[in-house]
Amino acid sequence: MSITLDFSGKNLAKSKSVNLHYLPAKIDGDGEANVEEYFNNYTREATDLVPEGYRGLVIQETEKPINESSDRQLRLTGVFEEFTYWNYDKVPSNGDTYRQALLLADVADALSKPISEQDLEAEIARNKENTKESP
Numbered sequence: 768m769s770i771t772l773d774f775s776g777k778n779l780a781k782s783k784s785v786n787l788h789y790l791p792a793k794i795d796g797d798g799e800a801n802v803e804e805y806f807n808n809y810t811r812e813a814t815d816l817v818p819e820g821y822r823g824l825v826i827q828e829t830e831k832p833i834n835e836s837s838d839r840q841l842r843l844t845g846v847f848e849e850f851t852y853w854n855y856d857k858v859p860s861n862g863d864t865y866r867q868a869l870l871l872a873d874v875a876d877a878l879s880k881p882i883s884e885q886d887l888e889a890e891i892a893r894n895k896e897n898t899k900e901s902p
Contacts, residue, residue, distance in 0.1 A: 768836050772826065774843035785825055785845035789815075789852045791865060813859040815852045818872040823847040 774782075817823045825845040832839050852859050852866075859866065 769838045771838070771840045772843075773829070773840055774824075774826075778843050779822075779824075779846065782843055782846045785847050787823065787825065787845075787847045787850035789850055789865070791854070791863075812851050812853050814849055815859075815866070815869070816849045817847065818869055820876070821872060823850065 823846060824843060825847065826841040827844045829840045829842055852863075854863065861867065861870065
């Protein structure tokens with residue numbers, strides 16, 4: 768199976784900004800819903816930003832695949848810089864799996880930054896000082 772992403776830099780620049788809501792749930796329906804009944808005072812929400820240097824993309828499958836081994840094509844339908852993140856029973860926090868995944872972008876950025884020779888020498892000097900101070 769191959770997956771083709773159908774968008775380019777031009778499409779990305781022209782894409783409409785969307786108002787996105789992330790619900791960590793499986794919904795077995797497609798249609799009208801009484802929002803006031805289902806999204807009551809038990810639900811919790813927070814607005815999250817896409818990590819700095821990144822852009823959120825909304826992609827949609829053009830056709831439902833016949834089976835799991837079928838080729839798939841996805842197209843860009845919108846972009847977002849922030850989104851509303853919902854939890855059912857608690858205020859969203861950095862302990863949520865989804866937020867932890869977003870934090871990985873910061874970790875990857877920190878791990879991939881180049882280190883100058885000056886930074887390396889300064890760290891070696893700090894380590895030597897700390898070693899001298901330890902009993």
